[in-house]
Structure formats: C-alpha cells, structure tokens
Amino acid sequence: MTSRSASGAPSLHTVQVAIEQYGDASQLKLREVTLPAPEAGEVQIRHTAIGVNFVDIYHRTGLYPLPVLPAILGVEAAGVIDTVGPGVESLHPGERVAYAGPPVGSYASVRNISADRVLPLPDDIGDDIAASLLLRGITAHMLCSYVYPVKAGDTVLIHAAAGGLGLVMVQWAKALGARVIGTVGSAAKAELAKEHGLDEAILYRERDFVAAIQAMTDGRGVDYAIDGIGGKTLIETLGTVRPFGMIASIGQVSGASGPIDLSLLGPARSVALSRPSVFRFVSDPARYREGGLATFQRLRSGMRAKVGAVLPLAQAAEAQRRLEMGETSGSILLRP
CATH class of the missing domain: 3.40.50.720 (NAD(P)-binding Rossmann-like Domain)
Known part of the structure; x- marks a missing residue:
C-alpha cells in the first residue's frame, strides 16, 4: 500500500523485523510501518532475498551494541530499486542490486539506504546467490588479500x-x-x-x-x-x-x-x-566495491553458493535459532 509523505513524495508500508531490547531470539518482533520516500542520496529497495549472518545474532544479544534501539536487524540483502532519491544518478528504478555491511536494516520487505552502499548486480548473478554470500565474499577477500596474502x-x-x-x-x-x-x-x-x-x-x-x-x-x-x-x-x-x-x-x-x-x-x-573487522573494511567505499567486484569475479570463475535454508521473513527468529545451533550448512536466507 502506498501513500503520500508530508512533502508529497510517495511512501509505502514495509514489513520489518526489529528488536526493542537485547536478548534471545524471542526479542525479534514483526511490525508493519510506513516507509517514507528516499531522501537525497538514497534509494528505496524492494528486497527479494535477505541474508542471515552471525553478526545479526551479536547485534540481537548486544554483544555488538547497536547505535540505537529499537532497531531493525540485518546487514545483507538483494532486491530491486523501486525509487531513487534526489541527486542519485548512478542507479535507476527497476535495477537489480545488492549490498552488505552497515547500517543495519535488511530484515525488511522494503528499505531506504544510501546509494553509495549499493552494488548493481550483474545479469549472471542471481539475487539469492548475492544475498547469501556478498558479505562473506568481501570477508574472504579481506582475509586472503589484506590480513594475510594467501599464495x-x-x-x-x-x-x-x-x-x-x-x-x-x-x-x-x-x-x-x-x-x-x-x-x-x-x-x-x-x-x-x-x-x-x-x-x-x-x-x-x-x-x-x-x-x-x-x-x-x-x-x-x-x-x-x-x-x-x-x-x-x-x-x-x-x-x-x-x-x-x-x-x-x-x-x-x-x-x-x-x-x-x-x-x-x-x-x-x-x-x-x-582481529580484523569486515565492517571496518567496508567503511572505505573503495575497499567495499573492490571486495564486491572480487566476489562477483570469484562467482564467475566457479565459486558456488550453498543455500542451506530459505525461510519467510516472519520466521527470522527461527532462522537465527538454526544458525546459533549449527543446524544448517551453508547460508540461510529470509524471503520477504
């Protein structure tokens, strides 16, 4: 459902999974809110696949504290751009994209995010593949090229x-x-x-x-x-x-x-x-894009993605439980 914001720009409803306080998986709550139109420099993405990572659990428990609560969890997803905000010229509505890293907020059917955090998806890389391993690919690039150059x-x-x-x-x-x-x-x-x-x-x-x-x-x-x-x-x-x-x-x-x-x-x-941090690594825009492109190249060279489970967004708590218990192999995705 869409409506109009105070400025006259279109807004819509989005389903989100958020926490109001730190704790176990029972803290994850489904909610529906009105999402404003993207601001200057932002794009609005309709998610098709959302990655679940262990850092989401660290955020949920407070081991890695978030800037503010309540907060929407998730740091990785793929989807299609619905709308672009003022000043965004490099991305366009209808374009397939993916992203990885902060700020949190990917556990949502639709979200707004800064355009400089978004990577256009090549036609030969599917949404599920991108959402399942973009963050992991960038992490592997960091570990094998910067922390210790593997040869x-x-x-x-x-x-x-x-x-x-x-x-x-x-x-x-x-x-x-x-x-x-x-x-x-x-x-x-x-x-x-x-x-x-x-x-x-x-x-x-x-x-x-x-x-x-x-x-x-x-x-x-x-x-x-x-x-x-x-x-x-x-x-x-x-x-x-x-x-x-x-x-x-x-x-x-x-x-x-x-x-x-x-x-x-x-x-x-x-x-x-x-003790390297991939979030610190991707805070540099050049390294972020370098890691993303390196991941796409590895996929083209034969690297395979293993998706162990796909659950509805509403079952985000179950996805995190399975990850914590080591019950799946490969990646877990949420489907909006």
Whole structure:
C-alpha cells in the first residue's frame, strides 16, 4: 500500500523485523510501518532475498551494541530499486542490486539506504546467490588479500569449514592455490566441505584438531588459521600455526576468549594474532566495491553458493535459532 509523505513524495508500508531490547531470539518482533520516500542520496529497495549472518545474532544479544534501539536487524540483502532519491544518478528504478555491511536494516520487505552502499548486480548473478554470500565474499577477500596474502603452496586452517563463511573461504583459498584443512562437526559436513574443495577434514568432536594438524603438516603447522568460533577454540588454535604464521580471529560463536596473555603468542610460538573487522573494511567505499567486484569475479570463475535454508521473513527468529545451533550448512536466507 502506498501513500503520500508530508512533502508529497510517495511512501509505502514495509514489513520489518526489529528488536526493542537485547536478548534471545524471542526479542525479534514483526511490525508493519510506513516507509517514507528516499531522501537525497538514497534509494528505496524492494528486497527479494535477505541474508542471515552471525553478526545479526551479536547485534540481537548486544554483544555488538547497536547505535540505537529499537532497531531493525540485518546487514545483507538483494532486491530491486523501486525509487531513487534526489541527486542519485548512478542507479535507476527497476535495477537489480545488492549490498552488505552497515547500517543495519535488511530484515525488511522494503528499505531506504544510501546509494553509495549499493552494488548493481550483474545479469549472471542471481539475487539469492548475492544475498547469501556478498558479505562473506568481501570477508574472504579481506582475509586472503589484506590480513594475510594467501599464495600458492600455503596451508590454511578454516574452522567451521561447512558453514556459510567456511564454504566461501574454502573455495577462495583453494582458488589461490592453498592447501585447505577444515574442522567440521559431522561426516556429512565433511563431505559437503570436500565437495567445495576442502583437502582434509577434521571431525573435531572425534579428534583433537591440534594433534591432527601437527600430524597432517609433519609438525610444521599451518601458515594461516581462520577462527570464527572463539573461546577455547581460539586458544587451542595457537598451537596449530607455524612460527611467524598468522591467526585471524573473526568471531566468537562459542563465547569470548577473554584476555589473551601475549606470552601465548611467543617467543616459543612466535605467531601473529589479528582481529580484523569486515565492517571496518567496508567503511572505505573503495575497499567495499573492490571486495564486491572480487566476489562477483570469484562467482564467475566457479565459486558456488550453498543455500542451506530459505525461510519467510516472519520466521527470522527461527532462522537465527538454526544458525546459533549449527543446524544448517551453508547460508540461510529470509524471503520477504
């Protein structure tokens, strides 16, 4: 339903999933509000696919506090431009687009967003594919080009290799010529990761992954480890990396690791620990577009998207629950 704003510009109703306070998934509430016309420099996007990411859960719980509450969650989506605001010349109504990163607000049927956060979608890349891995692709680009430039012959460890980011990271590192070892929670997830290029899988519930890595690398250790689990896993991962290798801590699914004693990094180990933020990375418009274009190029070169589940927007709480419980492989999408 459309109406007119005070300025005479058209406005419409949008369905949103928002939180009024931090907490568990029960805090996610469906609401319908009137969306004003886009302001100068903005576009109005009718979403066709919305990505669900672990950062949405961090926002919901308050682990990563939001600027203000109430707030609409979500940082990734694809759709079609309905309307452009004054001064927007590079984008047009009817154009397919995608975006990833802040500000939050993608858990909505329609939203307004700054035009400089929007990337036009090539005709050969579908909406679901873009919404399922644009943020993850940019993250992989950051991790493999900026945090530690992965090169042919490197050995890379990826925790949760069958997850949404894990499957993207496996393919990205393999495309750069790396040997990729991953931890997974089941034989089925090991098979899925191997179908996406994983060289060797470690079932961490059945085998000590530190000892396994040392055996697989003849005691040398990996060149680069990427950990989104946190907690005890991050500390243990220190024992998997070769001297002067790198660990990237990119999440804390199992909880915060707490203060890390620098003596754990050296001198015996002599490893580097990085805590990179993809949100900080995409805050630079040039890097944001660079990462987006790199993701599109990887897709054209054969990178596959794995969508594990598609749920209605109204079931956003269930989508987050499944993600928290590790019940899906690949990405989860919401359909407005």
